[in-house]
Amino acid sequence: MVSELRLYTETQYLEKAQTYQSVLSLRGVDVNIELVEKLNARFLRLNPEMALCADDAGLWLSANGMKMQPDWKAEIPRLKRASLKSEMIARACNLSEKPSLIDATAGLGHDSLLMAVLGAQVTLIERHPILFTLLEDAQAQSRHDPFLGLVVDRIQLVFSDSAAYLQQLAEQKKMVDVTYLDPMFPQRDQNLQAVKKQAQVKKQMQLLHMLLPEDGEMDLGDYLLVLARKISKRVVVKRPRLAIFLDDQSPDHQWQGDACRFDAYFNKQVIE
Structure with a gap:
């Protein structure tokens, strides 16, 4: 895990950068602020190592001339088009019931945004x-x-290891309506050669993969599925369409799309 990083910023955003520096320090990341004359595309190309950037758009991650942030505002057009009938994820997660939902594999938060728009209370x-x-x-x-102001009030961010969080809920015998899993590195467990020939990962995901290197089976989500089934009325796993089942567990139901599918596991001891 990255424990030290540069943070590039311009003079006018120094105070903002210092705030990010303080927050990250409390979370175990040493950040060294470097003032630059112009934080633009040329500068990023000339400084390809992984770093953070702070400007009028907030906090960014940069590397290899690319920059990335969870740009939730860019999701607004899709969110405004979304409906319970049009979104497969809504049917899989039973969002018409406005469930309490844990997204245990955060990524950039785009799926959580969509589920919150469609009525879920998301952790x-x-x-x-x-x-x-x-x-x-x-x-x-x-x-x-x-538009987003009302949506993000239905999302609670929790700084925790997902396995530890789910285990704590299990020990406390607490239940949620839905736990949602979208493992970061599903390509490692696909058993079909054709599936491995994927298009180039989007720039955002390239940087995300650089930040979050594979570090064991947890990235496959197998253990998360075991824990999630203990504390959820329903567990929904997003998978590439041809990927094997998570933890080799056959789902109770599936929703199939062209590129991905949703595998659902129901808690038989809970009457929905």
Whole structure:
């Protein structure tokens, strides 16, 4: 895990950068602020190492000439088009019932945003201090948007390891309506050669993969599924369409799309 990082900023955003520096320090990441004359595309190309950037758009992650943040405002057109009937994830997660939902594999938070728009009360779990801080900044900025402001109030960010969080709920015998899993590295467990020939990962995901290197089976989500089934009325796993089942457990129901599918596991001891 990254424990030390540069943070590039211009003079006019120094105070903002110092705030990010303080927050990340409390989360175990040493950030060294470097003032630059112009934080633009040329500068990023000339400084390809992984770093953070702070400007009028907030906090960014940069590397190899690319920059990334959980740009929740860019999701607004899709969110406005979304409906319970049009979104497969809504049927899989039973969002018409406005469930309490844990998203245990945060990513950039886009699925959580969509589920919150469609009625879920979402607890979004992230263990990586840098990604959590990026998500936290995205949520803070979204509160000022007329459309997103109401949506993000239905998302609670929790800085925790998902396995530890789910285990604690299990020990406390607490239940939630839905736990949602979208493992970061599903390509490692696909058993069909054709599936491995994927298109180039989007720039945002390239940087996310650089920040979150594979570090064991937890990235496959197998153990998360075991824990989630203990504390959830329903567990929904997003998978590439041809990927094997998570933890080799056959789902109780599936929703199939062209590129992905949703596998659902129901808690037989709970009457829905």
